Amino acid sequence: MLTYTPQAERQQAVTPPQSEKPWFLLLLCVLWLLPGLVGHDPWKPAENQSVAVIARMLQGGDWGVPLLAGQPYLGFSPLYYWCAALLGKTLAWTGIALHDLARIVTGIWMALALWGVGLAGRELHGRRQGRVAVVLLVGSVGLLQWGHHASPAVLGLTAFSWQMYALALARRRPLHAGALLGATWLVLLLGATWGEALLAMACALVLPVFPAWRRSGYLAALLAAFVVSLPLGLLWPLYLQQHAPAVFADWLVSHSLGIYGGLGALRFFHQPGYLYSIAAWFAFPVLPIAGWALWQVRRNLGDSRWLLPLVQLLAVVAWLIFAGRPSDSQALLFLVPLAVLAAGGVDDLRRGAASSLFWFGTTTFAAIAVALWGCWLALMLGWPDGLAGQLRQLSPSYVPGMGIGTLFAVGLSVAWVRVLMGKRPFGRRAATSWACGLTLVWGLLVGLWQPWLDASKSYREVGQGLQEAVTGKTGCIELMQMGSAQQGGIAYFSGLDVRGPDAAGANACPLVLVQSGIADATRGKLLWQGARPGESQERFFLYRRP
Template identity: 45%
Template sequence: MLPFFMPTPRVADTSIDPPARLRHSPETRLAMLTYTPPHEQDLPPATEKPWLLLLLCLVWLLPGLLGREPLKPDETLVADIVRNLLDGGKWALPTVAGEAWLERGPLFYWVAAGCAWLGDTVGLPLHEGARLATGLFMALALWGTGLSARELIGRRHGRSAVLILIGSAGLLLPGHSLNGDVAVLAAWCWGIYALALAPRRPMQAAPLLGATMAVCGLAGSLAEPLLLLALALALTLFPAWRFRRYSLVLLIALSIALPLITAWPLALQQASDSAFGIWWDNYSLGFFGGFALLQALHPFGFYLQLLPWFAWPGWFLAAATVWMQGDRLMQPRFQLPLLAGGLALLCLVLSNSGRAGYALLLLPPLALIGAVGLDVLRRGVASFLNWFGVMTFGLLAIFLWIAWLAIQFGVPQRFSDRILSLAPSFTPHFGLGTALLITILTVAWVWAVSRRRTVGRQAVTNWAAGTTLCWGLAVAVAGNWVDARTSYRDFATAIAPQLPRQGCVASENLQPSQRAVLHYYLGLTTQRRELVTEPGCDWLLRQAGSEALSAPGGWREVWQGARPGDRNERYYLYRREATE
């Protein structure tokens, strides 16, 4: 007996066996490879309501998109890029504080700029309007994953894959912040769906595959569409994708993708030949660097250390499914996600990048594999996963409620003092709406975990509901506190009166995200001393750690300060001393 899955009885139904004269025809062989036996098609009566899944996705998506300042590093960079685009900058040349920023393609910035422009019509700050683009791409990613699961596995499995995906710990922060990784994730999800659809509807799959390859290239680098193309080519190893019109699918997809992907580099070269050279040499291949210097195997092991928590519980469900259904891995529903996840993991492990955003590519394949075995997961394992999720998120919710009481009412006193000391500029404000919201979220979670379902589906539903509850509580309870502790708005407000109204300001040891903050909030573009030894400016802004800095020779300190509660970053503003 399989320890993780209930044994599956054999069905003595010979009617599914094709006649001998048809048994060896190509059409019959393909049908047998993609055929799902009746006992695997028959699912327990549905208790989930589609509108509940939609509501859960909305409650997961919306918190954190509005009502907060941009965080470093990604959000401050993207916010400044969007401001520059809306202020008349070149759309082919994303810039941060006046310098080209080419680590990712510009598609996400274009969509974010459009959302910011629309948000401005209803009074949203630029960064909040731009963040709506993140919600748009995340909604597309969830939709694409659900369609892929329904196409590969069958009815009602789409919601299972979506629940596994939104329960993934690593998706929370990228899925609610300004970053181009979510656009690549959405395209990757729809690319997998296009390949799943190709054996059944090749002519519908072809343009969809081409469009997703184009989005990967325009939002990421050349590496992502090449990865999707490699996946499409590798699928020809399996009979389900070795049909006559599959080559036509690839040709149509490439004819759509190639002109769109090459359009931006050509426009970039027209806008700035030097910027194009930087992109081509250093960033064109994404996690492998650029064509001038292919980089790999450093930092080796980063993603292997990241995935145990980043991809939980998807990797656990996927591993259990693969282990216990090893004799069925040659079915198309396993072949596509296994190959997609394997190719993505191979690229990341061999790459030069240590960026967590790239690991988002692994989450949809894991969700698809885990969804296959969800309905046959043995009761003991499903109960453990369910119990672990309820206990984990229940205790975390209790902690967040205590934090809310400490922030609003000073109870318990020591905890309250500690919280407020970490963000000195934070002033608590009791809001009846916030109190009502966190109460509704908590009651809804208690109702959700008390509903009876199939044990496997109950485990992932309760995990997704717990993730949504704690994320919503964290944003509602501590959102303003986090803003006060991490936002650069207070720093920009404090230094603004000290800056000159005219003349240039040099900077030293400022990271791109810090220079982006100055440009985004104050419109200040500093001259980097790292590039020009003596820019000729009469003002100098330096950044240091916790250690104190003394004024350089020939300079006089005018101001020093930091973000409230931040002991790791301190800023010093100097003015050149007058010479006789």
């Protein structure tokens, strides 16, 4: 995997050469995947909401109706929350925090996504290229946050990875592919939105236009997929309709199609330039490598190994361009076809392009690593005074210290230097070096800086301070003028009966918690105020209503 192989030799190879190191790929995936899954409180943009929904389920809430601060939370179907709640219930005896268990669920789904991309790359381009597809996906900058974030967004990535494999497999084993395809659609119906499910189905239904999929076996695969997915995928909407008709109506009208709104409130073309504004960094380096691969085979794009990922890529691009409210989490779907396309062309990169990628990655990640180590040493030693003082001011509740994270950072740095001492940077070697560098930076950020970041990003002190302030008082608390992340963090860490402005009975709550810059005496008697450590803008004020 670490050496360059010309395309002709790659196609003729029957058995893997002895120089291959499959253990290296596994180690790279583990070192990329595990850091950041445990050891810190929920962070923005989506963890506070996810963990609050999961906690409400475990506290006796209706598992069929996701609730955030007493309000239906319908941005995603509940499969991710169910998985995390089941794991939390099963492993409650271990004492592992619920938010850590939720991220472990993300790690499991992320591992499945990497597996699916690898299988798709192998099926389309050959066995060794499947490994390259995994390396390229791991090296994608935009995946770094969402691949370690407690959010249902990872389910879409996983489903589209396996859909790519199922569609590639359909020409060879149609019934097996049909079952896999149905499972991916089921994940989208129960874990994402109808919008993503319809996008996936559209990608599959358009393929018979091309001769490679215009056969009876593929039609059998499609039929099997619908039989597997639709009956089970409709169970949750039917449950909502029967047990919470008002929530079902809200979901169907406003949320069922995800970034396109709902059937009764469609949203189109709100930010047509969004994808272009993030693609250069979000999909680096798979985007330029995939572009080069397509240019190299531009006369053979009808070949199924290029046609399938290209169809899915164009569908996802159109999906994001015409969307009503695109986001980074939805752009994850963009990475899957790019990784598979790039895997087929990475070995054909010109020497200059491969060397440029290698040296750009090496210098960039080396500079970032030196900066992370230097700032961390300044924080530990208290010198130089100016830098150390600024870092302490940004996270005033952080207590400097060393632990297993420091040892991990040292080991990872040494391992990265060892990787750089390998052979010359052709094709996959350059891609592997990039992925290793990104893994190094992520590992250093987690190993050295996670406690410092957590001390300023967590809502734990706000929630616990609010809990102490209402000791001995009865009644619910209405949350006002705050976003869903703040509502989720306060609900999770306080454990109180807090209700968002749209929750039932919120207006009747005797207490109200307001996010504001300054206190407002017209709201009633001020009982408490608080904020996250180091936060000067986002403050919370608790009042008793007059």
